[in-house]
């Protein structure tokens with residue numbers, strides 16, 4: 001089979017021949033259909049300091065977001081069978097720690113992520129432990145199924161507050177922000193404001209039902225959103241940008257006792273104006289990582305099947321894996337939706 005592999009400790013990767021992996025007793029072997037580029041894949045492709053600190057060794061196959069079909073199962077796999085369609089749950093929990101044992105596997109103390117801490121899935125075949133292959137209804141197309149993992153992050157974030165009939169501001173309209181717009185609209189949010197610096201991404205947010213979109217580089221969004229919410233501010237903010245300015249603006253337009261959800265990874269320490277923007281406001285602040293296993297999966301599956309979200313529309317580029325240079329370039333530019341490789 002072929003795979004997108006990083007061989008050398010430098011920028012780049014190659015699409016080359018490797019051996020098909022053998023599933024262990026608790027693993028499933030999957031024919032990968034679609035794999036999508038996530039921000040962490042771009043870091044590993046670019047081989048930045050973060051990538052150098054987390055990747056255990058080379059060569060390593062890149063990628064962690066995927067969907068495919070089960071072709072073989074290990075002896076101790078009891079639930080999945082060949083022919084099942086699955087989407088990848090990136091978290092590999094230990095199933096023994098305090099958090100795993102108390103129903104919080106997604107924050108497992110020994111969490112591993114395939115494609116980061118172990119071999120990834122940008123390949124024609126892959127093996128993952130059974131809990132990391134989530135069975136999905138056959139009628140969900142593979143391109144949409146590969147989006148269930150990142151969409152789940154947005155849906156997990158929205159679960160921290162009431163959305164129906166409420167106003168939301170979403171800072172950052174990369175794929176997760178765009179899934180947030182789709183899901184918030186599907187949940188019946190009264191108003192979704194979307195903020196980014198890419199006009200192209202803002203146009204996508206608008207097409208998904210954002211009532212107003214703002215270019216953070218030039219639009220007076222605080223003034224307009226405060227006026228539009230009767231001077232009170234929005235009920236909920238999703239912070240998906242990791243940007244200091246978004247924290248400042250987001251907390252200022254958050255209404256008192258509103259919910260502020262942190263999803264974006266900030267590359268630098270963020271400063272918060274605590275007394276006015278958080279304490280006197282009685283703001284509720286939540287951090288989010290990944291998806292709940294598996295509550296979020298049922299929610300995303302339900303949203304897709306209801307027809308109220310269309311995850312494939314967030315995919316702006318579908319490329320053959322040979323075009324990996326182009327794919328990683330587009331993902332790094334942060335001007336478009338998701339980039340997906342079609343493996344079969």
Ligand SMILES: [Zn+2]
Pocket residue numbers: 038039040064065090150
């Ligand atoms: Zn990811």
Ligand SMILES: [Zn+2]
Pocket residue numbers: 093094095096097098099100101105108109110111
């Ligand atoms: Zn654990």
